[in-house]
Amino acid sequence: MTSGRAESATILVVDDQADVREAVSLLLADEGYSVLGAAAPQGALALLQDQPVALVLFDMNYSRDTTSGREGLELLAVMRALDKHRPLVAMTAWGSIDLAVQALQQGAADFVEKPWDNNRLLTIIRTQLERSAAVERARRVGRAAALERADKSPGGIVAEAESMRRLLDMTRRVADSDAPILITGENGVGKGLLAEQIHRWSPVADEVFITVNMGAIPESLFEAEMFGHAKGAFTDAREARAGRFELADGGTLFLDEVGNLPAAQQAKLLHVLETGEFERIGETRTRHARVRVIAATNADLQAMVEAGEFRRDLYFRLNTIELRIPPLSERPADVLPLAERFLSIQNRKYARSLAFSDAALKALREHEWPGNVRELAHAVERAVLLAGDQSIQPEHLMLVGQSPSATGAQPIVALEDLERQMIERALNHFEGDVLHTAEALGLSRSALYRRLEKYGIKTA
Numbered sequence: 001m002t003s004g005r006a007e008s009a010t011i012l013v014v015d016d017q018a019d020v021r022e023a024v025s026l027l028l029a030d031e032g033y034s035v036l037g038a039a040a041p042q043g044a045l046a047l048l049q050d051q052p053v054a055l056v057l058f059d060m061n062y063s064r065d066t067t068s069g070r071e072g073l074e075l076l077a078v079m080r081a082l083d084k085h086r087p088l089v090a091m092t093a094w095g096s097i098d099l100a101v102q103a104l105q106q107g108a109a110d111f112v113e114k115p116w117d118n119n120r121l122l123t124i125i126r127t128q129l130e131r132s133a134a135v136e137r138a139r140r141v142g143r144a145a146a147l148e149r150a151d152k153s154p155g156g157i158v159a160e161a162e163s164m165r166r167l168l169d170m171t172r173r174v175a176d177s178d179a180p181i182l183i184t185g186e187n188g189v190g191k192g193l194l195a196e197q198i199h200r201w202s203p204v205a206d207e208v209f210i211t212v213n214m215g216a217i218p219e220s221l222f223e224a225e226m227f228g229h230a231k232g233a234f235t236d237a238r239e240a241r242a243g244r245f246e247l248a249d250g251g252t253l254f255l256d257e258v259g260n261l262p263a264a265q266q267a268k269l270l271h272v273l274e275t276g277e278f279e280r281i282g283e284t285r286t287r288h289a290r291v292r293v294i295a296a297t298n299a300d301l302q303a304m305v306e307a308g309e310f311r312r313d314l315y316f317r318l319n320t321i322e323l324r325i326p327p328l329s330e331r332p333a334d335v336l337p338l339a340e341r342f343l344s345i346q347n348r349k350y351a352r353s354l355a356f357s358d359a360a361l362k363a364l365r366e367h368e369w370p371g372n373v374r375e376l377a378h379a380v381e382r383a384v385l386l387a388g389d390q391s392i393q394p395e396h397l398m399l400v401g402q403s404p405s406a407t408g409a410q411p412i413v414a415l416e417d418l419e420r421q422m423i424e425r426a427l428n429h430f431e432g433d434v435l436h437t438a439e440a441l442g443l444s445r446s447a448l449y450r451r452l453e454k455y456g457i458k459t460a
């Protein structure tokens with residue numbers, strides 16, 4: 001079984017004909033779904049208000065003397081108002097394709113014609129449940145991340161430097177349009193954070209924010225990942241799956257590391273950005289998605305275009321608006337406010353109340369930050385773990401290339417000792433929980449185990 005197939009999902013079947021309700025209920029119950037039935041829109045709406053219904057299959061006509069579908073469309077509108085993310089599948093009389101199109105235009109997820117084909121009906125239901133589960137997962141992740149961020153950084157993005165303030169002003173203005181935005185800047189300057197901020201300031205802030213790391217998708221999986229696939233489209237395709245493009249429908253699609261996209265994929269991406277149209281692998285039906293696109297790169301795309309490595313037309317498509325985040329070394333006014341922000345986050349996380357010593361503040365100011373804000377965030381977290389109960393000293397920050405003067409009068413400690421101490425402290429803090437310790441130290445579990453062995457540290 002795959003995650004999309006919620007075996008016990010509850011499906012509501014709304015049809016005035018008892019034999020239709022019965023036949024569909026039997027079919028769905030056989031597949032392991034829980035089924036509820038309603039003979040009329042009023043009954044359906046009452047059920048929707050007190051049952052956890054995952055999908056609704058509803059007829060378009062309830063008064064037998066009419067084929068207008070008016071009642072079905074009204075029911076559709078109310079169900080959408082109750083929950084715009086729940087998949088609603090219309091049932092239409094055979095040949096009334098206009099009505100089906102109207103239902104789709106007004107928000108139905110799909111339709112089946114009566115008399116229905118059992119396999120087609122089951123495929124539609126499975127696909128829709130899978131899609132809504134994936135969207136719900138993405139929304140949950142987005143919500144959790146937003147909550148975590150709101151908790152961690154009450155003021156959002158730190159922007160004390162004049163250049164960052166101007167950038168945020170500009171961002172707020174352009175977030176309102178649906179023009180594609182390209183964010184450029186070195187690794188760790190905050191491109192991902194800015195992309196999320198654009199989404200939050202955009203008219204689609206309540207919709208999904210889907211990220212695709214273009215550098216992380218193997219070339220052979222690009223299309224499946226982006227556009228989805230039908231069941232059986234290739235060996236591992238045991239279930240139909242929606243791609244990222246489809247999942248982002250109505251919301252924002254964030255294409256991270258877009259400069260890493262190989263040429264063949266650039267052409268496919270351009271096509272879908274231009275038309276909004278795509279096909280899942282193994283399907284002939286063309287699907288449509290409306291997405292707001294934000295791309296990011298640390299590469300010099302213009303130079304890549306000149307060198308023939310990046311398509312000029314795709315570049316122009318992506319960079320209607322370009323936002324460049326300056327490296328941290330160009331905005332020294334941000335360093336200490338960022339450090340204080342990260343310190344208050346880590347103090348809360350590890351239940352400490354540490355402060356930077358004057359020498360540590362000096363070291364922070366003097367460091368060049370080649371790894372930008374991410375390097376700063378990691379340095380502060382490490383320092384909190386290393387500092388014990390004293391205030392934070394320069395050597396706790398473990399800044400690579402730190403000038404000797406910045407370490408003040410503190411004795412120089414061998415890196416290995418620092419590493420061992422840090423691991424011991426983190427293990428203590430997490431009461432021997434290796435997974436949490438590894439996460440906090442930014443190590444994989446196996447990398448942590450290797451170090452435990454190296455230093456002869458025993459876990460409980």
Ligand SMILES: Nc1ncnc2c1ncn2[C@@H]1O[C@H](COP(=O)(O)OP(=O)(O)OP(=O)(O)O)[C@@H](O)[C@H]1O
Binds near residue numbers: 158159186192
């Ligand atoms: N101005 C800022 N205020 C607060 N936190 C920031 C700021 N800029 C970056 N950060 C934090 O620094 C870390 C790195 O930022 P982010 O991942 O957005 O960088 P990036 O440019 O997308 O990196 P990469 O190019 O490596 O993907 C994140 O934890 C982010 O929350």
